Amino acid sequence: MDKKIRILFYNIDSAGVNYFRTQTPAIQLEKSFSDDFYVEITSNIDFNKSETMDYLKSFDIIHYHRQLISDLTKMRILAKELKDSGVILIMDIDDYWKLHDKHPFYSTAMQKNLHVPILENLKIADYVTTTTELFRDKIKNVTKKDNVFVFQNSINPEWMKQFQNNWKPDPDGKVRIIYMAGSSHWVDVQQLYGVVNALSNDSEVRDKFKIIIAGWDTEGKTTEIKFNEEFSTDLKKINMWTHDVVNIINRTRGDVDAIPNLPDEIKNKYRNNVFTENKRDILSTESIYFEYEKILTNNHDIIKNPDYLDWLMNFERDVKYDNEENFARRWTQKANQYANVLNETDIVIAPLANNEFNLAKSNLKQVECWTRKLPIVCSDIPPYNVDGKHMVNCMLVPSVKNAHKYWKKYLKKLILDSDLRKKLGQQLYNDFKEKYNLEHVTKKRSNFYKEVIIKK
Known part of the structure; x- marks a missing residue:
């Protein structure tokens, strides 16, 4: 040109x-x-x-x-x-x-x-x-x-530093299972209900693994909507606090002009004043990641150290606890740094619900894994089953109602079999290293x- x-x-x-x-x-x-x-x-x-x-x-x-x-x-x-x-x-x-x-x-x-x-x-x-x-x-x-x-x-690990392989084994010898996701995956993670509880009660693996949730955050706001109780008091005085009127109030979000026969003086007093909105920062316990955490810790029951559990409930960001045992949080990082957590990972899990929105997503979770040759367990739907092959370069969990039993079965197998982890990770690398x-x-x-x- x-x-x-x-x-x-x-x-x-x-x-x-x-x-x-x-x-x-x-x-x-x-x-x-x-x-x-x-x-x-x-x-x-x-x-x-x-x-x-x-x-x-x-x-x-x-x-x-x-x-x-x-x-x-x-x-x-x-x-x-x-x-x-x-x-x-x-x-x-x-x-x-x-x-x-x-x-x-x-x-x-x-x-x-x-x-x-x-x-x-x-x-x-x-x-x-x-x-x-x-x-x-x-x-x-x-x-x-x-x-x-x-x-x-x-990705290109030659210059994208977070995808360069600096993997190290867990100092305690545990197999680290990571769930790394954004805040919109509530429906996806629900298929993991009971999985960690089952693994924790399995004598063959209960002391051999550690759960890590990455991307943890408490950012965001919530809107509190408060009803003006004085409005109901005034309606009761004129015998208009009825079931039908309450339905109109709720349906119209407090539009007083939609209430038949309401006196003008009351309309004028409460127009745009039936409900008030107050935006505030969400509490740590209101974060969706806290919901993820409850699923992946069986409502924190797998955490046996009460001092560590108390510390977790303080939600201290980027402060490391000396003995995390079998669960850890990793707080959200910048887009060019978030994948560094894969250096302390042995298995990646990527559940996706089978719906039209998810079927159009990319297989980024598999892409994130190939540079470190990490095994990944993911849902058997597009995007993961396009280039993912079950028991060849990943494990694919059937998209069925009782999917949790397959998650438990496959994770147990990977926890116990280090050779299988290496085999799946190596094949993922071989299959993805050029195309992706x-x-x-x-x-x-x-x-x-x-x-x-x-x-x-």
Whole structure:
């Protein structure tokens, strides 16, 4: 090519999605193909500045995650002007737009129709990139075009330090089982109910393993909604505190104008004052990770040291207890550091419930394991059974109601058989080291960018 292709990688998200879908792909493109591409990476664009449009138009390609601007009307206007100027818009998406009904953000997503701008942005973009073939096919049903391409979540341990193998055995000789997940996996982890309890009561393995939960956090807020008791008192005085009126209050979230025959003076007094909302930081015991912990410790029953249990209930972040015995927390880390916990891991577990949302996810948990040759036990659904082969490079747990008995069976087998752990981990490494290496994926990405420029 006569000149370098100018490409802007933009992602307002600063967490894992930015790390795997924007930041590291951009860095690898610059490392491997600097002769062909001029690369800029940013998470901060002021779309209100007049000079921003000229800046955006200076690129041949803009790669962004989901959207450039949250306002859909403004996004359409911006996209048209950029396209008219010859800029190619490539939207990346890594999660299905339809949340399952047990997802913590399901109600909010449905109430605010959060899927609508995602679907519209899929149609606005010139091209869409995503993580798996299965998800690609769902996206093509929306775009109605052959413009969706797969670039797997992948890693390059040569320069991504957290994926370099610095593994060390447990000083106490225990087999460390790690559950490392975000805060949206409540429905997934429930299939592990009773598993650790069964292992702890099994004389063959009870003293041989240790559970670690990584990603532990107490960040987040909750909203407390309080009913104005004075309102009910006033309604009782006029004999209007009835079952039907209570139903209207609850259904309309306190809309006094929806209550028939309510006197104006009471309407005016309580309009927008029936319920009050108070946002506060969540308590440590309200964290979803505390719920994960209760499942994976049998309500803390496996912890026999009362002093350690008292210490755990203080929720001290990043402070290490000298003798963790058979359970430990590892608090959340930055996106470029979180995988260091795999250096103290012998088995990774990755449960996923069988629902439409999860079927569109990537197999990132398997990808995280290959550099350290770690065995992984995961649910027998896509994404894990696409390249995962049961008893060859992983263990796949059937997606059935009594899945917990398989989790117990497979984990016991791995705890007792170090040779099997090494065999599965080595084969995962052999099967994944090229396909899920960021350098290999970036070669495909580079060719894709060049082809879309030629088509333009």
